[in-house]
Amino acid sequence: MKYLIFDTKKEASVESYKILKSLIDENSTLGLATGSTPTDLYAEMIADYKAGNFSYKNIKSYNLDEYVGISYEHPESYHKFMDTNLFDHIDINKENTHVPDASAADLELAVKSYQEELNNAQIDVQILGIGGNGHIGFNEPGTSFDAGVHVVDLKEETIKANSRFFDGDINLVPKQAMTMGIKDIMRAKHIILLAFGKEKREAIRSLVEGEEITENIPCTILKNHPSVYVLVDKEADFKL
Ligand code: F6R
Secondary structure, eight states: OOEEEEEHHHHHHHHHHHHHHHOOOOTOOOEEOOSSSSSSHHHHHHHHHTTHHHOOOOOOOEEEEESSSTTTTTSSSSHHHHHTGGGSSSOGGGGGGGGTTTOSHHHHHHHHHHHHHHTTTOOOOOOOOOOOTOBBBBBBTTTTTOOOEEEEOHHHHHHHHGGTTTTTOOSSSSSSEEEEEHHHHHHHSSSEEEEEEEGGGHHHHHHHHHOOOTTGGGGGGGGOSSSEEEEEEEETOTTT
8 A cells, every 4th residue: 555645635636647547548448536635636537538648449437336315417426527527528428437326216226236336347546545444435344345236324423524515514414325336446456545634544544554454444344455645744644
């Protein structure tokens, strides 16, 4: 595992893009995350595309997760997030982008079909954020390391943390999500995990410094992955 500390989110994001670019070509498959963490990385991707240095025409992407109970058109849906923060600004073919269909009438079927899609894909680089409780994707503490795609009840702390995107009102935050499982995340060839802010510090400590690998802190499974880059700002650095 490579652990890299930067003064700011911006600096870490610029470096994460350099790492990403060194690991992919224009035919690669990306695993993508949403939330506040990857926004500056996506800005770097967009800027480099606009400068004519990289094309996404043949790139495929698979997103980690999506809320259950809000439509794609909801401004905080992860479908919308991806369009707004990345897909609408690059030349990716939307047919090559995949986000869990968590507003499907038959969720069980949607879970099955996302699992099939992932099984038939090979993600070259998975981008990850991390929850304060150590979740990756929406694999909350206690989730089996053998889990594949599933519907999850979000933990109270996750609902609270994400209420910042819903006018600070926890009642507006979806209580469930559909997520890739730990097993799916671990199949990626390379993982780039970003973490910013002091709320992430203890999770980063467990990931980088702790010795235990436990389902109670889902990110700790990444210790078993052969190629992980962890980039943090100084607020998230556990040595602070
Ligand atoms: C998002 C995801 C989550 C977030 C995590 C951190 O697709 O899978 O694990 O990465 O909840 O969220 P932010 O970046 O908003 O702090």
